[in-house]
Amino acid sequence: xxxxxxxxxxxxxxxxxxxxxxxxxxxxxxxxxxxxxxxxxxxxxxxxxxxxxxxxxxxxxxxxxxxxxxxxxxxxxxxxxxxxxxxxxxxxxxxxxxxxxxxxxxxxxxxxxxxxxxxxxxxxxxxxxxxxxxxxxxxxxxxxxxxxxxxxxxxxxxxxxxxxxxxxxxxxxxxxxxxxxxxxxxxxxxxxxxxxxxxxxxxxxxxxxxxxxxxxxxxxxxxxxxxxxxxxxxxxxxxxxxxxxxxxxxxxxxxxxxxxxxxxxxxxxxxxxxxxxxxxxxxxxxxxxxxxxxxxxxxxxxxxxxxxxxxxxxxxxxxxxxxxxxxxxxxxxxxxxxxxxxxxxxxxxxxxxxxxxxxxxxxxxxxxxxx
Amino acid sequence: xxxxxxxxxxxxxxxxxxxxxxxxxxxxxxxxxxxxxxxxxxxxxxxxxxxxxxxxxxxxxxxxxxxxxxxxxxxxxxxxxxxxxxxxxxxxxxxxxxxxxxxxxxxxxxxxxxxxxxxxxxxxxxxxxxxxxxxxxxxxxxxxxxxxxxxxxxxxxxxxxxxxxxxxxxxxxxxxxxxxxxxxxxxxxxxxxxxxxxxxxxxxxxxxxxxxxxxxxxxxxxxxxxxxxxxxxxxxxxxxxxxxxxxxxxxxxxxxxxxxxxxxxxxxxxxxxxxxxxxxxxxxxxxxxxxxxxxxxxxxxxxxxxxxxxxxxxxxxxxxxxxxxxxxxxxxxxxxxxxxxxxxxxxxxxxxxxxxxxxxxxxxxxxxxxx
Numbered sequence: 001x002x003x004x005x006x007x008x009x010x011x012x013x014x015x016x017x018x019x020x021x022x023x024x025x026x027x028x029x030x031x032x033x034x035x036x037x038x039x040x041x042x043x044x045x046x047x048x049x050x051x052x053x054x055x056x057x058x059x060x061x062x063x064x065x066x067x068x069x070x071x072x073x074x075x076x077x078x079x080x081x082x083x084x085x086x087x088x089x090x091x092x093x094x095x096x097x098x099x100x101x102x103x104x105x106x107x108x109x110x111x112x113x114x115x116x117x118x119x120x121x122x123x124x125x126x127x128x129x130x131x132x133x134x135x136x137x138x139x140x141x142x143x144x145x146x147x148x149x150x151x152x153x154x155x156x157x158x159x160x161x162x163x164x165x166x167x168x169x170x171x172x173x174x175x176x177x178x179x180x181x182x183x184x185x186x187x188x189x190x191x192x193x194x195x196x197x198x199x200x201x202x203x204x205x206x207x208x209x210x211x212x213x214x215x216x217x218x219x220x221x222x223x224x225x226x227x228x229x230x231x232x233x234x235x236x237x238x239x240x241x242x243x244x245x246x247x248x249x250x251x252x253x254x255x256x257x258x259x260x261x262x263x264x265x266x267x268x269x270x271x272x273x274x275x276x277x278x279x280x281x282x283x284x285x286x287x288x289x290x291x292x293x294x295x296x297x298x299x300x301x302x303x304x305x306x307x308x309x310x311x312x313x314x315x316x317x318x319x320x321x322x323x324x325x326x327x328x329x330x331x332x333x334x335x336x337x338x339x340x341x342x343x344x345x346x347x348x349x350x351x352x353x354x355x356x357x358x359x360x361x362x363x364x365x366x367x368x369x370x371x
Numbered sequence: 372x373x374x375x376x377x378x379x380x381x382x383x384x385x386x387x388x389x390x391x392x393x394x395x396x397x398x399x400x401x402x403x404x405x406x407x408x409x410x411x412x413x414x415x416x417x418x419x420x421x422x423x424x425x426x427x428x429x430x431x432x433x434x435x436x437x438x439x440x441x442x443x444x445x446x447x448x449x450x451x452x453x454x455x456x457x458x459x460x461x462x463x464x465x466x467x468x469x470x471x472x473x474x475x476x477x478x479x480x481x482x483x484x485x486x487x488x489x490x491x492x493x494x495x496x497x498x499x500x501x502x503x504x505x506x507x508x509x510x511x512x513x514x515x516x517x518x519x520x521x522x523x524x525x526x527x528x529x530x531x532x533x534x535x536x537x538x539x540x541x542x543x544x545x546x547x548x549x550x551x552x553x554x555x556x557x558x559x560x561x562x563x564x565x566x567x568x569x570x571x572x573x574x575x576x577x578x579x580x581x582x583x584x585x586x587x588x589x590x591x592x593x594x595x596x597x598x599x600x601x602x603x604x605x606x607x608x609x610x611x612x613x614x615x616x617x618x619x620x621x622x623x624x625x626x627x628x629x630x631x632x633x634x635x636x637x638x639x640x641x642x643x644x645x646x647x648x649x650x651x652x653x654x655x656x657x658x659x660x661x662x663x664x665x666x667x668x669x670x671x672x673x674x675x676x677x678x679x680x681x682x683x684x685x686x687x688x689x690x691x692x693x694x695x696x697x698x699x700x701x702x703x704x705x706x707x708x709x710x711x712x713x714x715x716x717x718x719x720x721x722x723x724x725x726x727x728x729x730x731x732x733x734x735x736x737x738x739x740x741x742x
Contacts, residue, residue: 050643051643083668086635086638086641087641087643090641092641247667248667253662264457267457270455270457270458270461270463272421272422272458273679273681276682276685283667284671286667289667291624291664291665291666291667292664292665292667293662293663293664293665294662294663294664294665295662296618296619296654296657296660296662296663297454298677299677299679300655300677300678300679300682301677301679301682302676302677303674303675303676303677304674304675304676305673305674305675306669306670306671306672306673306674307671308644308670308671308672310644311647311671311672314647
């Protein structure tokens with residue numbers, strides 16, 4: 001018996017067209033150590049959108065193909081094409097993580113058939129996924145697919161921030177934008193673990209929502225006294241480390257300048273080189289893909305860097321990573337619960353009006369694909 | 372007998388005036404471990420100008436006072452004033468380093484009277500400087516003050532770049548702007564030590580000058596094929612670390628994007644997150660005080676940070692620092708020779724037309740104050 005699976009694919013053609021379609025692909029039988037999983041839920045994370053949509057112009061989204069074989073297209077500028085030349089012409093599967101039910105297993109894993117698992121590894125926007133057990137977490141009986149769909153990217157990223165803070169000797173964290181699903185997890189973790197957290201949000205509604213979750217330090221970047229409030233919160237928590245998913249624009253520089261302003265206040269005398277307090281911001285997303293602008297009023301003791309979960313996991317002690325995974329499994333429905341704005345099918349994921357909605361990456365909104 | 376010294380002072384007043392004058396200050400007798408030095412030469416480094424001129428408007432330079440007691444003034448904008456509020460109202464001595472002859476010494480150091488020394492520690496734009504021996508290098512007999520005037524800032528910075536490269540596991544260095552006095556030292560060090568160096572200069576003349584010194588990889592940022600040549604040089608030397616004294620504008624981002632373009636070429640498959648090659652740029656100066664603009668096409672494995680000699684020296688193994696100082700003393704007239712564009716007196720350092728010339732920080736030009 002040979003199985004097939006409908007799988008979402010994203011291709012950018014040499015002549016500058018993004019093409020998303022559903023391909024029927026053969027699925028081999030699971031070998032030792034492998035599970036064959038029927039995918040039941042897979043979130044659309046901001047980290048998926050880069051691969052799914054590339055640098056395509058969202059104003060040019062167009063439905064093509066047929067109802068049975070839908071195709072979505074959009075235009076890619078010459079400049080955009082140059083930026084992704086390494087993927088041009090390749091039909092790429094999408095979807096970092098998901099959850100589903102094991103329908104077949106390698107000879108050593110037959111006891112897992114019928115169990116529900118959470119998975120990481122790409123190609124989750126599909127009916128079936130053949131996957132090694134080590135890329136899975138077996139869920140407790142009764143857990144829903146939606147509950148298990150987002151157990152890797154956001155939870156491990158939030159815990160990774162904490163481990164990075166510890167490894168680099170900081171006392172507290174600044175997070176922006178803090179109202180995201182990830183941000184909400186971070187609020188719960190820091191509250192439980194007694195870690196200082198300064199939450200930067202972009203509206204009074206988001207601030208109220210985080211305070212309801214127990215956040216003590218929330219500053220609203222849309223308020224006229226944002227900079228003053230930010231400095232006050234930084235001073236209270238002694239925060240010298242930030243994680244910024246916006247990336248473009250002024251936020252990274254604003255945070256560094258606020259940290260420096262706080263550090264300068266406790267200096268006994270003027271130093272033309274600024275404070276010696278080490279200040280670090282990690283950019284871990286690109287909600288704003290425009291240039292990052294740094295107005296360098298923060299002396300010489302500072303760093304900015306990229307932060308990526310997959311690099312972090314590769315470079316971190318496996319015992320720490322294992323502890324992180326166990327905590328996620330134990331606190332799946334509490335600390336690490338995700339909330340979804342809408343549930344869509346694979347076919348709906350290709351509809352222009354639905355793509356237009358989920359590609360906005362509105363903070364706190366998240367879509368779930370149910371193949 | 373009580374000695375006095377004429378000392379250059381820079382003050383920014385609460386109403387936004389930069390005021391530079393010469394003050395006569397009393398000089399105590401040297402205690403144990405101290406030397407009293409008649410300053411004979413002190414360079415004007417870019418790192419001195421920030422303290423000397425602050426954020427004053429150079430178009431508003433004005434000579435006041437008398438010939439015997441000259442005063443230079445300039446206007447400071449409200450924004451500029453806010454940036455330096457910690458120094459407002461303070462009369463600040465200037466001049467990081469210099470050289471001169473010991474005219475008195477603590478009881479334990481009497482044998483050094485008459486010797487010439489090189490010094491670091493500020494307040495060098497003065498007739499006399501009382502200084503601890505540990506902030507000095509005793510020069511060999513026959514060394515001139517000009518030869519010994521710049522033995523700390525540039526030489527230790529150049530050697531600090533090499534130590535940073537080693538400590539962080541990089542193979543080669545990119546330096547910009549490479550035609551500076553510091554850049555010329557770096558060319559000689561890297562040539563002697565067999566270290567890969569990519570020199571970014573800003574004109575064909577500067578490129579020719581560095582090639583005459585033995586530089587093998589020189590790229591001219593004013594050339595139309597700059598980016599292509601830069602990638603080629605980075606690929607040849609395997610450079611993943613850069614030191615940038617420009618700071619503002621696009622250079623830091625351009626270097627990171629060029630490093631990433633080189634790294635991507637050797638990747639077996641497309642990765643939406645870019646290369647895992649660690650890429651680092653340190654900003655160690657501010658020749659362009661405008662914002663730093665980063666067009667983030669360089670994945671997630673990158674860092675940017677401030678680099679300051681004084682922080683480096685504090686955070687580095689003293690044995691390494693000692694080895695660096697010994698090398699500078701041994702190669703004072705060869706590797707670490709500086710060239711000066713003009714020699715000026717303390718009084719001339721306050722003349723508007725002369726300030727206008729040295730504040731331009733033209734690469735490769737350097738002024739020497741001879742009090």
